Amino acid sequence: MRKIxxxxxxxxLGWTWSAVPVAAQQYQYxxxxxxxxxxxxxxxxxxxxxxxxxxxxxxxxVVERLKIPAxxxxxxxxxxxxxxxxxxxxxIATTSFSQVYGMGETWDPALIRRAGAVxxxxxxxxxxxDKYKRNTSVLMGPTSDLARDPRWGRTDESYGEDAFLTGxxxxxxxTGIQGDDPKYWQAASLLKHLFANSNETxxxxxxxxxxxxxxxxxxxxxxxxxxxxxGAKSFMAAYNAWNGIPMAVNPVIRDVVKKEWNAxxxxxxxxxxxxxxxxxxxxxxxxLEAVVAAIKVGVGNLGGGLVRGRGGLTTxxxxxxxxxxxxxxxxxxxAAIVGKYKTIVKLGVLDPPSMVPYTKIGTAGExxxxxxxxxxxxxxxxxxxxxxxxxxxxxxxxxxxxxxxSIAVVGPRAAAVAFDxxxxxxxxxxxxxxxxxxxxxxxxxxxxxxxxIEDAVRAAKSSDVAVxxxxxxPMCGATNPGGAFNPDSxxxxxxxxxxxxxxxxxxxxxxxxxxxxxxxxxxAANPKxxxxxxxxxxxxxxxxxxxxxxxxxxxxxxxxQGTAIADVLFGDYNPSGRLVxxxxxxxxxxxxxxxxxxxxxxxxxxxxxxxxxxxxxxxSYTSFQYSNVRLSSGKLKAGGSVTVSVDVRNTGKRxxxxxxQIYVQHPQSKVERPLKELKGFQRVTLKPNxxxxxxxPVSAAALAWWNVQKHGWDVEREPVKIMxxxxxxxxxxxxxxxxx
Numbered sequence: 001m002r003k004i005x006x007x008x009x010x011x012x013l014g015w016t017w018s019a020v021p022v023a024a025q026q027y028q029y030x031x032x033x034x035x036x037x038x039x040x041x042x043x044x045x046x047x048x049x050x051x052x053x054x055x056x057x058x059x060x061x062v063v064e065r066l067k068i069p070a071x072x073x074x075x076x077x078x079x080x081x082x083x084x085x086x087x088x089x090x091x092i093a094t095t096s097f098s099q100v101y102g103m104g105e106t107w108d109p110a111l112i113r114r115a116g117a118v119x120x121x122x123x124x125x126x127x128x129x130d131k132y133k134r135n136t137s138v139l140m141g142p143t144s145d146l147a148r149d150p151r152w153g154r155t156d157e158s159y160g161e162d163a164f165l166t167g168x169x170x171x172x173x174x175t176g177i178q179g180d181d182p183k184y185w186q187a188a189s190l191l192k193h194l195f196a197n198s199n200e201t202x203x204x205x206x207x208x209x210x211x212x213x214x215x216x217x218x219x220x221x222x223x224x225x226x227x228x229x230x231g232a233k234s235f236m237a238a239y240n241a242w243n244g245i246p247m248a249v250n251p252v253i254r255d256v257v258k259k260e261w262n263a264x265x266x267x268x269x270x271x272x273x274x275x276x277x278x279x280x281x282x283x284x285x286x287x288l289e290a291v292v293a294a295i296k297v298g299v300g301n302l303g304g305g306l307v308r309g310r311g312g313l314t315t316x317x318x319x320x321x322x323x324x325x326x327x328x329x330x331x332x333x334x335a336a337i338v339g340k341y342k343t344i345v346k347l348g349v350l351d352p353p354s355m356v357p358y359t360k361i362g363t364a365g366e367x368x369x370x371x372x373x374x375x376x377x378x379x380x381x382x383x384x385x386x387x388x389x390x391x392x393x394x395x396x397x398x399x400x401x402x403x404x405x406s407i408a409v410v411g412p413r414a415a416a417v418a419f420d421x422x423x424x425x426x427x428x429x430x431x432x433x434x435x436x437x438x439x440x441x442x443x444x445x446x447x448x449x450x451x452x453i454e455d456a457v458r459a460a461k462s463s464d465v466a467v468x469x470x471x472x473x474p475m476c477g478a479t480n481p482g483g484a485f486n487p488d489s490x491x492x493x494x495x496x497x498x499x500x501x502x503x504x505x506x507x508x509x510x511x512x513x514x515x516x517x518x519x520x521x522x523x524a525a526n527p528k529x530x531x532x533x534x535x536x537x538x539x540x541x542x543x544x545x546x547x548x549x550x551x552x553x554x555x556x557x558x559x560x561q562g563t564a565i566a567d568v569l570f571g572d573y574n575p576s577g578r579l580v581x582x583x584x585x586x587x588x589x590x591x592x593x594x595x596x597x598x599x600x601x602x603x604x605x606x607x608x609x610x611x612x613x614x615x616x617x618x619x620s621y622t623s624f625q626y627s628n629v630r631l632s633s634g635k636l637k638a639g640g641s642v643t644v645s646v647d648v649r650n651t652g653k654r655x656x657x658x659x660x661q662i663y664v665q666h667p668q669s670k671v672e673r674p675l676k677e678l679k680g681f682q683r684v685t686l687k688p689n690x691x692x693x694x695x696x697p698v699s700a701a702a703l704a705w706w707n708v709q710k711h712g713w714d715v716e717r718e719p720v721k722i723m724x725x726x727x728x729x730x731x732x733x734x735x736x737x738x739x740x
Contacts, residue, residue, distance in 0.1 A: 034351045042341040046334050054333050055319050058302045061340040069349055072127065072135030077143050077157055078103060078557055080122050080136065081424040089134050093425040094122050095370045095379050095559065098386045099536055100143055102555030104159030104580040106385035107659045108683050109172035114378050116176020120186035121361060125369055129362035137347050138188045138266065140236065142173040144222035145197045147581050148602050150509060151593055153200035153500035156420060156474060156536030156555060160580025161603040161615065162678050163218050167225030174230035179358065184348040186358045190234040191226055193270060194247060195219050197238035199593055200505045204489035205280040207241035210596045216706035218598060227263040233339065234266035237299065239273050239489055246281050248273045249293035258298050265339025268301035269294065272489055280488055291318050292327045300336030370427045383564035388577035389619040390551040396528065397550045398571025398621060404464055406445040409433045410456035411469035411518060413534040418556045420474035421481045421502050426559045432469045432532060435562025439570050453518050460526040468522050470515040471534035474556045476501045500537065509540040509587060523548055532565055538583040540612060571621065576657035578618040585612045604728040605674035616661050616727035622652030629724050629733040636739045638715045641699040646724050646733060648694055650686035657685050660694045663731060664703060665721040671705055676728060698722065700739060715739060
């Protein structure tokens with residue numbers, strides 16, 4: 001949910017740079033000394049705080065007596081969201097990238113890191129600029145959950161169904177947000193939602209049930225990667241339970257996230273999750289039990305107001321009761337809140353501005369960065385690279401501007417960019433219609449239609465080419481997101497069962513009947529029809545795949561959506577997006593929604609049917625040839641790695657990008673393994689007839705499986721097949737390495 005009540009008060013206080021003495025080597029308290037470690041400084045802050053101040057810090061970390069400021073928060077999964085009233089002040093337009101699903105479809109972690117850097121910079125800007133002074137230093141993103149089922153209402157918030165791909169993209173966004181400085185953060189990243197949070201309608205009371213191996217090898221992988229490889233430290237605990245224990249109080253927080261991954265600085269339950277422990281999940285009998293259980297695993301963001309649930313007590317009253325009954329100790333509270341002060345230290349707000357490189361952002365005279373070409377270019381690049389060409393029969397695309405005289409642009413998603421629950425105002429929002437109109441200029445007539453099929457068919461008949469823009473409504477008709485929620489954290493049903501959003505899973509995979517009818521009638525009126533599917537998740541577009549000559553996919557929320565589609569349609573950009581999820585032909589190919597055991601036929605790793613489109617799939621306006629795959633060694637030691645090299649040649653007439661994908665298979669493993677697993681990928685840009693050698697490392701550690709008996713990772717001595725190609729279903733080259 002986007003409104004986190006127990007964080008809302010944190011954004012009121014701004015940063016007070018002048019609070020810290022600047023005189024060289026003269027400090028009132030040790031925590032003010034920048035030469036001390038983060039751990040030493042945070043520990044000193046705790047040692048100076050009273051018990052009442054510590055209890056209050058389970059809400060806001062402000063300690064006015066010590067001049068410790070707060071940090072403000074913002075949703076930031078694809079945009080720093082600064083709506084009116086949140087944290088005070090006016091709505092602020094910031095750069096909006098494609099939905100997370102679309103960011104994943106770029107398969108370009110370097111680009112996603114640039115997007116994260118844009119978010120971190122804009123957060124600093126609004127925090128420090130005299131015009132705004134809106135404290136926004138903890139960004140809630142990336143979302144690191146896995147899209148195991150296309151019915152999941154929040155599929156748009158996932159980088160995809162593969163753990164390695166999702167983790168790689170999460171690492172990229174984190175490192176971009178937090179910045180490159182070795183001592184200070186530009187902004188702090190807070191991951192969402194730990195973990196196995198991929199059903200919506202019953203999420204407030206449901207349990208995601210699966211074994212320890214799947215936890216270690218699949219559901220927790222993106223979080224581990226973001227913490228260990230990306231340097232993220234904070235996260236939001238999901239609503240759901242894992243094997244009956246709600247995530248807000250699950251021991252995995254203490255035993256794995258904090259102890260093994262050295263993370264868990266700011267740990268916040270999702271909005272209302274503490275009340276759900278009592279009222280929906282019936283895991284805790286009272287708010288006292290719920291609060292105690294949360295503190296014991298290290299949750300330190302519980303809010304300072306009324307405890308949500310039965311009892312009507314404040315958090316402070318409940319915690320004082322727990323202390324009095326010796327259910328928690330002051331040391332427990334210290335362990336739960338110390339990460340907040342580590343975060344404040346890393347943000348540099350206790351240190352002289354001259355020491356912190358990011359304090360220069362937002363200084364007097366600097367224009368708003370979201371209005372500049374630098375940030376707009378990153379948004380445009382993300383939108384462009386996210387476009388997936390699903391079909392292009394007889395090379396219908398790109399369109400030939402020299403011969404094209406007219407084009408019809410119709411459909412319910414043509415005239416406006418749709419935004420989701422995690423969007424705010426944007427500096428620009430270029431629709432598909434607008435993008436095509438700008439590209440066409442005066443030389444090509446653009447025919448549009450009112451929102452009815454008769455006008456659309458008439459426009460299609462009178463045009464050389466028809467473009468039908470269809471897809472889901474990411475808001476499901478809601479104009480006020482807060483008003484869509486039910487008390488159990490679900491949201492009201494969508495008008496069409498094929499739609500979904502936060503709090504509501506899909507019941508079908510089909511487009512709305514009116515959209516299907518529109519496509520069929522336009523196709524009958526004009527054989528040269530292109531379908532642009534603007535969608536947050538897969539649709540079973542079987543008829544379109546069989547009957548429409550060209551199909552493109554892009555997600556919502558991209559402020560440069562129309563620019564990207566127009567550039568692809570007219571050949572100014574060669575599409576290179578790749579799918580991040582298996583697109584099934586029908587619901588019959590999927591296990592039950594609440595079956596979290598992916599071995600039962602979920603994802604490309606275990607899917608046994610024939611999908612409509614496979615994971616990793618995407619076409620291009622040119623062609624590529626792979627050859628000469630080789631390994632740096634035929635043997636791989638347990639602690640080592642092998643480099644996979646493959647020659648890729650552009651055999652077509654256009655420059656373009658391809659995404660080289662490496663999968664592994666364990667044909668002689670003594671334990672159950674996936675049919676194949678992605679272990680590496682790389683974008684490569686090639687001119688016509690150009691050849692490049694792509695090199696991708698694969699480590700022995702990446703081939704390990706989780707041994708429950710040993711409670712650790714095991715690297716088997718076995719032959720491992722390494723497969724190279726353009727998608728999970730197109731792997732023409734292979735080699736075998738012997739793991740020793």
